[in-house]
Amino acid sequence: METKELFKKTLIGQIRALDQFGTWVNKSDEDLLVEKYVKTKEEMRNIPIIADIDEMQTQDIRLVYQAVALAFEKMTGIMCSVVMEMSHEGFGRVVVFADDIVLCDKGFKDAHRYSFRTLENLEEEGEKLLMKANERYKKYKS
Amino acid sequence: METKELFKKTLIGQIRALDQFGTWVNKSDEDLLVEKYVKTKEEMRNIPIIADIDEMQTQDIRLVYQAVALAFEKMTGIMCSVVMEMSHEGFGRVVVFADDIVLCDKGFKDAHRYSFRTLENLEEEGEKLLMKANERYKKYKS
Numbered sequence: 001m002e003t004k005e006l007f008k009k010t011l012i013g014q015i016r017a018l019d020q021f022g023t024w025v026n027k028s029d030e031d032l033l034v035e036k037y038v039k040t041k042e043e044m045r046n047i048p049i050i051a052d053i054d055e056m057q058t059q060d061i062r063l064v065y066q067a068v069a070l071a072f073e074k075m076t077g078i079m080c081s082v083v084m085e086m087s088h089e090g091f092g093r094v095v096v097f098a099d100d101i102v103l104c105d106k107g108f109k110d111a112h113r114y115s116f117r118t119l120e121n122l123e124e125e126g127e128k129l130l131m132k133a134n135e136r137y138k139k140y141k142s
Numbered sequence: 143m144e145t146k147e148l149f150k151k152t153l154i155g156q157i158r159a160l161d162q163f164g165t166w167v168n169k170s171d172e173d174l175l176v177e178k179y180v181k182t183k184e185e186m187r188n189i190p191i192i193a194d195i196d197e198m199q200t201q202d203i204r205l206v207y208q209a210v211a212l213a214f215e216k217m218t219g220i221m222c223s224v225v226m227e228m229s230h231e232g233f234g235r236v237v238v239f240a241d242d243i244v245l246c247d248k249g250f251k252d253a254h255r256y257s258f259r260t261l262e263n264l265e266e267e268g269e270k271l272l273m274k275a276n277e278r279y280k281k282y283k284s
Contacts, residue, residue, distance in 0.1 A: 083225050083235050095225045100278050102242045136242050140282045
């Protein structure tokens with residue numbers, strides 16, 4: 001499977017696994033991803049620069065990095081871990097690592113505004129993170 | 143400076159830096175460390191196996207790993223980061239990393255019981271973590 005496709009499928013799988021009450025059963029994968037991660041420029045304008053982040057949003061960001069970890073596992077068979085800290089003000093950091101190698105890490109300053117302009121952007125970000133993870137791991141472990 | 147001494151001094155520095163109101167000014171370093179990190183077997187028996195962890199305790203655990211990061215920086219000049227997540231039930235994980243290399247990571251299952259039997263034990267743990275961090279970094283970066 002292509003990296004981009006793998007990331008997308010894994011992310012969708014992670015989201016649907018949390019759908020305890022079947023609320024999203026009738027939603028398509030695309031609609032679900034757009035609802036969670038895509039915000040247009042207009043929508044962004046309506047989100048304050050400084051605001052609190054709720055647990056749901058923190059979870060959604062976490063899922064992206066969990067999807068990177070899981071997709072990396074699927075590709076390589078190597079187990080990954082995700083550790084993320086997030087203050088209620090939306091300051092935080094996430095790190096994905098396998099053995100002793102950091103596959104990716106990212107800091108957040110206004111996590112409540114975390115979003116992509118298009119679905120394509122989200123998929124590209126996932127692909128980029130996965131390719132970089134692969135590169136980093138190979139650099140130290142081969 | 144010896145590794146053990148360096149860890150201890152760094153940890154004390156971190157603790158005292160948080161003493162906004164000067165509450166601990168008259169306490170010796172040893173007393174402060176014992177108060178925060180040392181619990182006898184008797185004291186441990188009085189702490190329930192399952193209980194919530196408060197923010198103060200989470201902070202105290204974080205300080206140990208921040209001290210490892212900072213002491214590593216002092217020794218090598220290489221910048222480190224600490225990312226820690228902790229649920230209110232005391233489940234969590236901490237990771238210390240420099241560049242792409244994980245220097246140490248630890249999972250917690252009952253973090254509200256985090257403690258050492260003697261002050262010596264705490265210092266030895268710090269020394270061990272630092273030596274391991276050094277080893278790991280050298281393994282990949284030289």
